[in-house]
Amino acid sequence: MKLDKGLIAGSSTLLVLSLLEKEDMYGYQMITELSRRSNDTFQMKEGTLYPILHALEKAKYLSAYQQEAPTGRVRKYYAITPRGRELLSEKKAEWAQFSHGVDQVLSFT
Amino acid sequence: MKKRTLSRKEKIARNLLLALCFGFVVWASQGGPMPTAELTFRQMERTRFLARSEIMCTWETPLSVGELGTSSARAVLVGRYTDQIAVGCLFQLNNPFGNRLTLWPREEEITPVPLSALLQGEDGTLFHVLLFLEVPEEAAGAQATITGRIENAKEPVETIQGERWADGVWAFWFPIDSALTTDGDLKYGTKDLEGLPYTLELYRTDGGPLTEQEGTLPENFQPGVIYDPGLYDVLNDILLNQ
Amino acid sequence: MEQDNGHPVAQWLDRATEGIRFGPDRKAVRAELDGHLDDKIQDLQRIFPDLSAWEATQMALSGMGDPEEIGRELAKLHKPWLGYLWRASQITLGVVLAVGVCQIGGWLWTQVTAPNVGGTQDSWAVEIPFSGGTVQAGQYAIQAEGTLCLLEEGDDLGTLEVTWRASSPRFWESPSYNEYWWAEDDQGNVYISRAEGRMSNVLRGLVVDQNGHNRYREVYGPSWRRSGLGWWDDGQVSSVPRDAQWVRLVLDIGEEPITILLEREEDGP
Numbered sequence: 104m105k106l107d108k109g110l111i112a113g114s115s116t117l118l119v120l121s122l123l124e125k126e127d128m129y130g131y132q133m134i135t136e137l138s139r140r141s142n143d144t145f146q147m148k149e150g151t152l153y154p155i156l157h158a159l160e161k162a163k164y165l166s167a168y169q170q171e172a173p174t175g176r177v178r179k180y181y182a183i184t185p186r187g188r189e190l191l192s193e194k195k196a197e198w199a200q201f202s203h204g205v206d207q208v209l210s211f212t
Numbered sequence: 213m214k215k216r217t218l219s220r221k222e223k224i225a226r227n228l229l230l231a232l233c234f235g236f237v238v239w240a241s242q243g244g245p246m247p248t249a250e251l252t253f254r255q256m257e258r259t260r261f262l263a264r265s266e267i268m269c270t271w272e273t274p275l276s277v278g279e280l281g282t283s284s285a286r287a288v289l290v291g292r293y294t295d296q297i298a299v300g301c302l303f304q305l306n307n308p309f310g311n312r313l314t315l316w317p318r319e320e321e322i323t324p325v326p327l328s329a330l331l332q333g334e335d336g337t338l339f340h341v342l343l344f345l346e347v348p349e350e351a352a353g354a355q356a357t358i359t360g361r362i363e364n365a366k367e368p369v370e371t372i373q374g375e376r377w378a379d380g381v382w383a384f385w386f387p388i389d390s391a392l393t394t395d396g397d398l399k400y401g402t403k404d405l406e407g408l409p410y411t412l413e414l415y416r417t418d419g420g421p422l423t424e425q426e427g428t429l430p431e432n433f434q435p436g437v438i439y440d441p442g443l444y445d446v447l448n449d450i451l452l453n454q
Numbered sequence: 455m456e457q458d459n460g461h462p463v464a465q466w467l468d469r470a471t472e473g474i475r476f477g478p479d480r481k482a483v484r485a486e487l488d489g490h491l492d493d494k495i496q497d498l499q500r501i502f503p504d505l506s507a508w509e510a511t512q513m514a515l516s517g518m519g520d521p522e523e524i525g526r527e528l529a530k531l532h533k534p535w536l537g538y539l540w541r542a543s544q545i546t547l548g549v550v551l552a553v554g555v556c557q558i559g560g561w562l563w564t565q566v567t568a569p570n571v572g573g574t575q576d577s578w579a580v581e582i583p584f585s586g587g588t589v590q591a592g593q594y595a596i597q598a599e600g601t602l603c604l605l606e607e608g609d610d611l612g613t614l615e616v617t618w619r620a621s622s623p624r625f626w627e628s629p630s631y632n633e634y635w636w637a638e639d640d641q642g643n644v645y646i647s648r649a650e651g652r653m654s655n656v657l658r659g660l661v662v663d664q665n666g667h668n669r670y671r672e673v674y675g676p677s678w679r680r681s682g683l684g685w686w687d688d689g690q691v692s693s694v695p696r697d698a699q700w701v702r703l704v705l706d707i708g709e710e711p712i713t714i715l716l717e718r719e720e721d722g723p
Binding site: 220221223224227228230231234235237238239240241242243244255256258259260261262263293294296 | 536537539540543544546547550551553554557558561591592593594624625626627628629630632705707708709712
Binding site: 129130131134135148149150151153154157158161176177178179 | 470482483485486487489490492493494497517518519520521523524527528531532
């Protein structure tokens with residue numbers, strides 16, 4: 104599946120996928136959860152989340168469904184697919200390698 | 213609550229498949245209309261238990277559907293068997309109902325065949341049309357003369373130049389004067405062209421005479437015509453036969 | 455829902471979604487972004503109670519990012535072609551269904567309003583079954599069976615009531631109404647076709663019955679009515695002698711004539 108490298112290649116993908124690893128969420132929920140987990144370190148421009156979500160959905164790494172909230176608002180929830188889980192572990196491994204490499208360079212004296 | 217819905221691609225495929233199925237049902241319920249004159253003719257052959265003939269000639273009117281009156285045929289096809297000729301007059305192309313197929317004996321020599329339907333000219337005039345089949349290829353021009361088409365006419369002899377429709381098939385258009393058909397004394401006979409004495413003269417490219425043939429125009433091979441009744445014709449028949 | 459003073463929100467949403475050409479897709483994405491902004495503005499007002507609605511809106515919008523840039527990315531993702539194709543498939547199906555309903559409706563109407571065919575006599579004095587046959591005529595399998603019916607016990611001529619059936623793999627092509635079926639029997643009698651019967655001055659087929667009445671020996675061929683995927687009709691061979699052993703129905707068409715033999719099943723009275 105042809106992906107927009109600019110969107111998917113970044114670490115945003117890794118973050119989004121791991122957010123959805125245990126739980127289905129909707130867009131705003133992900134933003135708040137991201138802030139909470141990272142102690143406000145990650146404050147992305149919120150609108151940019153949606154092109155990422157839509158691209159991942161189109162590439163079948165995520166699936167989506169509509170669910171009605173108690174307030175009556177209908178929200179679009181995203182769930183990770185088995186394919187998405189595979190991509191997640193790939194990205195995790197990539198990241199582990201990357202950060203290990205950085206650590207090694209930094210600790211080289 | 214999570215529900216699985218079809219993806220857009222699946223919906224498209226489903227819609228088109230359903231459309232195809234329903235489309236087929238609608239088409240079949242209409243008697244399976246065929247898109248072209250030739251396919252319609254083949255269908256007419258099949259429904260009359262005839263074998264596939266060799267189509268010698270396909271003529272289609274240049275007039276559009278709107279310009280054509282209901283009493284004139286829009287296509288004429290001539291198919292050849294070993295001992296018979298089938299002439300199909302189609303009124304509606306895409307409709308198996310209401311079209312006529314007549315059978316004529318096939319002879320060694322030039323065979324005259326009066327069409328069982330009228331044809332319409334560009335200016336709206338209707339014509340009785342006479343076909344001649346098995347006309348030699350050397351013929352560059354043809355002229356047909358018939359006598360007695362108009363009853364009680366002072367000049368009962370009519371001569372018309374022919375036009376070549378296909379190899380061996382020539383057509384002669386005899387105009388129908390609409391004033392005459394309603395007139396009392398002068399009128400067209402009930403048999404149209406059948407049974408009238410005729411003379412056919414053929415010419416070469418240089419204008420010189422090629423051959424000449426005389427005879428009487430035949431009655432239809434089988435009296436009456438075989439035609440496909442429309443739904444309403446069948447109902448009418450039932451009503452009349454009660 | 456968009457805010458009452460939602461002008462800036464609406465504007466932002468417009469700019470972010472205007473690149474999405476297929477209507478339903480644009481609406482869906484717009485709704486999703488709108489919901490996000492709503493949640494955001496509500497949260498801001500909850501966290502900072504002193505904020506006015508307008509200020510909260512401005513904060514929320516600036517946190518969303520550049521609508522043009524987001525709009526570009528969204529437009530690239532949500533190309534309209536599949537949406538248009540989906541619309542086209544819906545319209546196609548709709549048209550076919552509409553046409554189909556009209557046609558079926560029209561056909562049903564004619565079935566419902568068609569008069570009852572009162573044709574055959576209910577009480578015959580004598581009925582002698584004739585076993586039928588099947589013949590292949592081109593793409594059609596044609597079958598006929600009959601019953602020789604006498605009006606009175608003492609009649610010497612009766613009517614052979616024939617039931618015709620036909621079927622074809624091309625179940626949409628009904629066989630044509632044909633007036634050229636004629637018949638002959640074991641006694642050398644000839645039953646003329648309907649076509650011949652229509653001509654005037656026909657002497658062939660004329661017979662005088664025991665009461666001195668003129669009767670016609672004639673075949674009424676089938677005009678084929680739909681029955682499931684096949685067709686059927688009732689026909690008759692008129693003025694058949696009560697002691698006829700067989701009647702052969704003949705159709706002269708094509709190279710070889712089509713014939714169906716109907717044989718008497720038992721010794722009649």
